[in-house]
Amino acid sequence: MRVKSFAAVLVSGLAMAAATFPAGSAEKKMPISLQTMGSFHVGGKIVEITGQPTREVVFSPGGVPAKVDPNGQYMVGQMYVQYFVPTPKRGSYPLLMWHGGGLTGVTWETTPDGREGFSTYFLRKGWPVYVSDAVERGRSGFAPPQVMQADPLFLTIANPFERFRIGEGAGSWNDDPAKRKVRPGDQFPVDAYMQFVKQVVPRWTTTDPMINAAYVDLLDKVGPSVVMVHSQAGQFGLMAAESRPDKVRALILLEPAGLGDPEQVAKLKNVPILAVFGDYIEQDARWPKIRQNAYDFFDKIRAAGGKVDVVNLPQIGIRGNSHMLMMDKNSDQVAGVVQDWLAKQKVWK
């Protein structure tokens, strides 16, 4: 650690309670019938680390120090994928769900306030669902510092609240829940915000090539798929589709904050694309520019003969959505917009 001075002060030792546990509403739904379920890792490569000194490590407090030799071969760059295959199946292809920056596949699971999330929604619609953790996050693990070549970044509790249009922007966070500034009609379950914060994981800024490679590996393993991405993963979805246009039969971009390679847009001309944006974008400091970048990229795809449908939710009467629209109180309604579009693409029956 380079930083020498710090103070870590315990503000609250009390865990925030999750809003509900196993969600009462979910229990009243029909059972989910699975043909199979499981997980695997794709990608990864072997690197050899040499020339490191042996360290003394105490594995448990009070234990006997043991010598640890860090030199040797390591597996790095692999990606975790968990799958659920329903029966009967109605999706024509597997539905791959790729989360955004600072997060993991948990994005798609139970919402912070305890409702069924997107992964269960689409599973109930008959889609085989594949939820992954990007390389270096969650159950994908991360590599030794010699491979990562940087320290990870950590998000403060305030950061997503102010940056993801949950609060009103910079300065909207406050330790006192009563003083947090939220726009009228905000659909994010702000009372369960601390449950969302627990989903946040560290990220590196040096791993885009490894992440890209693993997503292409996933497409090569699973075969033709429908890909749904969020935020940072906009770039991974578009770049993977540019690399494997035959294997992405439809691409859903939920508030994409990253984009593909503009030199490769012609590869996307046969990939149906849907982009979905939430509310409050005009009032935000950053999102008008982020959305405009996406619009410009879509124009390039269209100029190359491709097709991009854009839905700004407020324009179809769905108001109040944050950047985390799969967690918002109207998440089922947002999922329905995507599901209806997929049905029109004839990849669901």
Add this chain to the structure above:
Amino acid sequence: MRVKSFAAVLVSGLAMAAATFPAGSAEKKMPISLQTMGSFHVGGKIVEITGQPTREVVFSPGGVPAKVDPNGQYMVGQMYVQYFVPTPKRGSYPLLMWHGGGLTGVTWETTPDGREGFSTYFLRKGWPVYVSDAVERGRSGFAPPQVMQADPLFLTIANPFERFRIGEGAGSWNDDPAKRKVRPGDQFPVDAYMQFVKQVVPRWTTTDPMINAAYVDLLDKVGPSVVMVHSQAGQFGLMAAESRPDKVRALILLEPAGLGDPEQVAKLKNVPILAVFGDYIEQDARWPKIRQNAYDFFDKIRAAGGKVDVVNLPQIGIRGNSHMLMMDKNSDQVAGVVQDWLAKQKVWK
């Protein structure tokens, strides 16, 4: 990073193929019927970090540097839990599955060679299954270095092979698969070893108190449960049962490498305990001592009026099991030993 000299050499850019994908054998089984499924995080506390300099960060290669202020409040010490509730339910309590060191909840999922793992086995038996990632691992995320107070440890590819009785011990690993030394009758799917290595994640040695606290939080949230632990989590299972004896209705210790607080064993007198050990322990350099430590701890529990059943699998004719017995080729048979014991404890009907 303190280490200045290193060499990271790409040995192989080719991903090792998973042995199977969605396992053919699994697809022939009966569908799994779920009442509900989802995930949540338990535990966690808020810490405040102050006095750190602002850093310049380039988020994407070639991008514009942005100033990042690391000072502020962080959520740390939370734990991820994923649950599957079957219908009909036959387990009288939720079955909580706690993995070992350097690993995550993936331990319990699909085996490295693509068969259904313990979590699906017990789900099919009608147990509500709760699989967690210990604090600082997997989808639980990890905290800034000021909280962790140490660098993480990384396992080489060779390490688990030689230490988990997959190979014959120290020196049994070889880059050439044909030269790896495996004992006759070894049940670990050694051809899929690289898939197992991809499950390995970094671990810290400073986090036992945080992990313990989160497991107790989990029991407080879920209520009376059956707890199944592996390896390092032996200590977490026993210490959680000592803290909440009324909430652990049965405890299964699979090759426990860590133990509880010997001063608290009297708390365990009404907790039925099963310990299971695999094969090749006598031939190993470390495992005779690790098992003897467990035996000594069990004697203390018995002296305090408690009950511990010990199964050494070779003594009941089940041979060839490694430390990762939930991944071995006969994993269903090992699960059956546990399931039969649970049925005898009258916590399954």
